[in-house]
Amino acid sequence: MEAGIVGLPNVGKSTLFNALTAAGIASENYPFCTIEPNVGIVNVPDPRLNIIHKYITTDKVIPAILRLVDIAGIVRGASEGEGLGNKFLSHIRNVDAILHVVRCFENSDVIHVEGKVDPISDIETIDMELMLADMQTVDSAKDKAAKTARSGNAEAKMRLAVLETCAERLAEEKPLRGLTFDDPEKRKIFKGYQFLTAKPVLYLANVDEDDLQGESELVQRVRGRAEEEGGEVVVVCGRLEAEIAELDEADRNEMLESVGLEEPALAAVARAAYHTLGLQSYFTAGKIEIRAWTIPIGATGPQAAGVIHSDFERGFIRAEIFSVADLEQYQSEKAIREAGKLRVEGKEYVMQDGDICHFLFNV
DSSP states (O other): OEEEEEOSTTSSHHHHHHHHHOOOOOOOSSTTSOOSOEEEEEEEOOHHHHHHHHHSOOSEEEOEEEEEEEOOOOOTTGGGTGGGHHHHHHHHHTSSEEEEEEEOOOOTTSOOTTSSOOHHHHHHHHHHHHHHHHHHHHHHHHHHHHHHHTTTOHHHHHHHHHHHHHHHHHHTTOOSTTOOOSSHHHHHHHHHTTOGGGSOEEEEEEOOTTOTTOOSHHHHHHHHHHHHHTOEEEEEOHHHHHHHHTSOHHHHHHHHHHHTOSSOHHHHHHHHHHHHTTEEEEEEESSSEEEEEEEETTOBHHHHHHHHOHHHHHTEEEEEEEOHHHHHHHSSHHHHHHTTOOEEEOTTOBOOTTOEEEEEEOO
């Protein structure tokens, strides 16, 4: 699964992408510097891996990863093709979640495409362009569904009902995020359209170095907007994070301490993006490696096993599971087993974030 970084031009998207992925892509101070989407792989920092490693000796520790796509800046009129808009919108359609970078700093040396710094206006500009693009999709699909529905086709009638619900919401200038359908078939139809405004959003408030905690009025306005939508905001200083990313570990820790941060803000970005995508981790731990495996929230034991190898899912028998808290308390898997804390779970088990697992299978 992928998350796409979006925003107006010159809000700090590519700077943040560079820091996250150390990809060194272009981030000059002019609109449309990024035209083709850049893809990078980001580690998802997880302190639980260090806890596991404390008690289980291994050769390597492998964190979960996240795919990020840096998408060029969207401008007003993108849905009509402005600023190569159609191309950019197609890139957004292909990602699973949106990381919306919002400029929350004043700097006369950095051009703002709208001529002023107003994060809510910026959010509304992009939301409106995505809604207009979704309206075009709905209108086109409605005509086709209506023709087929007139012949009595049940699936087309259901498709038309879904599209009419979407049209009503978009007409109220509301994004399709949060729109739910009780009928599983309608949910499947809705998901199939890959509507731009149905994708979950994480707001990244890009701040100046004197506002690392995000206490400014600009950030508070973004927090208020996210709260209304049931979303989340991560405060990050792109310029500072870019500097931190280039340092070795000792210098990095010294700089973090000097600015009052316990970890780079990008660690929080990666974890929040992971959650926004609806993902969680479980762990395997042994002499060869300790590893975080990525699964959707709600995955069953066999589905989780299948992430390692399809044979594990096909021949799943059971899973032996303990928690990081168990490991901290008993300090070894042997002691956990002797204390009767090792759980045996079957095919119906729904995985919990942070489970440490052994899978038994037979093919």
